[in-house]
Amino acid sequence: MNATKRILITGASGMLGSTLYKQWQSKYQIYCTGTSKALPNMKNYMQFNLRASNFKELFDWAQPDVIVHCAALTNGNFCQENPEEAFLINGLSSYKLAQSASKNCRIIYISTDAVFSADLHMAKENDIPNPDNIYGKSKELGEFLLIQNSQNYTIVRTTIVGFNEKEGKAGFVEWIIHSAKNKIPIQLFDDVLFNPISCSLLGNELSTIIDSGGFKNEIVHLSGSEVVSKFEFGTRLLSELNIQNETVAKGSILQFNQRAKRSTDQSLDCSYFQTATKRNLPNLEECIRSLSKEYYE
Numbered sequence: 001m002n003a004t005k006r007i008l009i010t011g012a013s014g015m016l017g018s019t020l021y022k023q024w025q026s027k028y029q030i031y032c033t034g035t036s037k038a039l040p041n042m043k044n045y046m047q048f049n050l051r052a053s054n055f056k057e058l059f060d061w062a063q064p065d066v067i068v069h070c071a072a073l074t075n076g077n078f079c080q081e082n083p084e085e086a087f088l089i090n091g092l093s094s095y096k097l098a099q100s101a102s103k104n105c106r107i108i109y110i111s112t113d114a115v116f117s118a119d120l121h122m123a124k125e126n127d128i129p130n131p132d133n134i135y136g137k138s139k140e141l142g143e144f145l146l147i148q149n150s151q152n153y154t155i156v157r158t159t160i161v162g163f164n165e166k167e168g169k170a171g172f173v174e175w176i177i178h179s180a181k182n183k184i185p186i187q188l189f190d191d192v193l194f195n196p197i198s199c200s201l202l203g204n205e206l207s208t209i210i211d212s213g214g215f216k217n218e219i220v221h222l223s224g225s226e227v228v229s230k231f232e233f234g235t236r237l238l239s240e241l242n243i244q245n246e247t248v249a250k251g252s253i254l255q256f257n258q259r260a261k262r263s264t265d266q267s268l269d270c271s272y273f274q275t276a277t278k279r280n281l282p283n284l285e286e287c288i289r290s291l292s293k294e295y296y297e
């Protein structure tokens with residue numbers, strides 16, 4: 001039905017972008033971009049650095065109806081040490097996309113729970129952002145510049161978990177699985193809360209926004225429906241995958257020295273999305289089942 005809709009995915013070599021590509025390639029006309037080489041089997045890919053001052057080449061090529069802006073510097077410590085780079089890529093890129101896009105082109109900016117401070121439990125869309133670190137501040141800037149410069153945007157704040165396609169890249173889920181399989185002792189925080197959604201389940205929900213055109217010029221929270229600790233998430237994941245978890249221990253963020261301050265409460269209230277769309281967002285079991293399916297695939 002939407003095969004003619006042209007979708008530009010920025011950050012297509014990343015965890016979320018590559019999942020969306022796989023999931024959507026038969027549904028939409030997908031155009032992908034990132035700074036590294038195209039992933040194996042990824043068609044319609046243009047290497048493009050969002051540092052560029054002129055995005056004409058990218059827009060002439062993709063001519064998007066929708067941009068799903070996933071690209072970001074997501075390493076909190078790197079952002080903390082390189083604030084200018086973080087503000088340029090995570091913040092200013094949304095201004096440049098808004099300036100280059102046609103009036104009818106919807107820009108969906110993938111944002112994060114990190115725009116809120118740890119003081120908030122179940123942050124709502126109208127709560128005031130107050131990021132604890134540079135990464136969160138740079139994403140808040142991206143939101144702000146989009147709101148100021150686009151008349152056709154949706155800001156989706158989420159907390160994603162998933163797998164990386166890019167060789168040599170490993171995130172939270174891969175780290176837990178690799179450590180447990182190789183009997184490497186790790187600690188998972190029992191005092192950090194989040195309501196995760198797998199990248200592919202987020203893809204389903206983003207697709208309903210694209211198809212319906214809903215949430216125009218709005219911020220919407222879109223994540224899992226169940227709040228859990230990182231420890232609970234990790235042990236439930238390993239149990240689903242039948243991987244022994246004896247080397248996984250409970251840890252506390254208070255005993256962990258990090259360069260970038262991290263929030264102890266990443267929970268997002270997603271009731272607005274559920275009420276508006278009459279869709280139930282996935283709970284922890286559904287999130288873990290979706291990760292398990294991807295793992296075995």
Ligand SMILES: NC(=O)c1ccc[n+]([C@@H]2O[C@H](COP(=O)([O-])OP(=O)(O)OC[C@H]3O[C@@H](n4cnc5c(N)ncnc54)[C@H](OP(=O)(O)O)[C@@H]3O)[C@@H](O)[C@H]2O)c1
Nearest residue numbers: 011013014015016034035036049050070071072074112160
């Ligand atoms: N992962 C999480 O826990 C989490 C939680 C909440 C929200 N989010 C948000 O979700 C989105 C996707 O996250 P993710 O985990 O999929 O990120 P990721 O795996 O780290 O991927 C980041 C992507 O951004 C691209 N990128 C980085 N710098 C770029 C530049 N200068 N020019 C062009 N592309 C650039 C990377 O391309 P190359 O590798 O090719 O350079 C890569 O494709 C991000 O916006 C993030 O803020 C993530």
